[in-house]
Amino acid sequence: MNRPIYLALDFKNWQETELFLVKYQLDQVAVKVGMELFYREGPDVVKRLRDRGHEVFLDIKLHDIPTTIYKAMKNIAKLDVALTNVHGLGGGEMIQAAKAGLLDGANGSNIPDLLAVTLLTSIQEEVLKQELKIQSSVEETVVHLAKLAQDNGADGVVCSAHEVKALKAVCGDQFLAVTPGIRLLNSHSNDQKRVATPSLAKRNGADALVIGRSITLADHPKKAYLTAKEEWNA
Ligand code: C5P
Secondary structure (H helix, E strand, O other): OOOOEEEEOOOOOHHHHHHHHHHOOOOOOOEEEOHHHHHHHOOHHHHHHHHOOOOEEEEEEEOOOHHHHHHHHHHHHHHOOOEEEEEHHHOHHHHHHHHHHHHHHHOOOOOOEEEEEOOOOOOOHHHHHHHOOOOOOHHHHHHHHHHHHHHOOOOEEEOOHHHHHHHHHHHOOOOEEEEOOEOOOOOOOOOOOOOEOHHHHHHOOOOEEEEOHHHHOOOOHHHHHHHHHHHHHO
8 A cells, every 4th residue: 555545436336436537637546446336336346447547445344254254355355456444343353354365365466455444434432432332432442443453464444533643652653544534624524523634644643545525526626636635745
């Protein structure tokens, strides 16, 4: 993984995706394919993006029994993606199975990095306590899940920018922190709760950003993309 920004391609199909990338000349930018596009277009969408020169983060957040995860990851490893993920809440054995699937499926070449989603950036402390009955704070829960992921072979985590410092203090700088919930100044937070700007994420030590609607719904998406990149590089 080497790009600072993964553009979330949350579009309803390939036609809309391609139109957007071409119209705004977002050639060869690193992209994130999530459930909406993947479940519509299937693995072929990854091939089309790779053929156009985009590095791909396949964000389908797997969460199942270890055997199923192992077999699914073996297949994902053949798609030539740079990153993919599971939910950390699936537990250590599941994370190990995911890693093993990627290693066995990739057969020694282009092994995708494995990230574990800690807590979704749309979740706030009240939800954690009242709905999920987790009594630890958001930060403690994220750091705990990050350590669990690291101990079981993940290369990093997906978390909000607000927890990066705390988890790097425990897991070290080499352990990747990829942060969604990124908003450019003046853009709407939508369903996201633990949001941050690109510069705050960078200051806190994030390795890469995931940005969707702040770019895709902007009046000038290319300008928004470049602004985020400038903020990151500043
Ligand atoms: O539009 P926005 O920038 O909020 O998009 C964020 C993207 O990152 C979405 O595709 C969402 O599925 C994904 N994501 C997230 N929170 C996570 C993991 C992934 O928002 N914890």
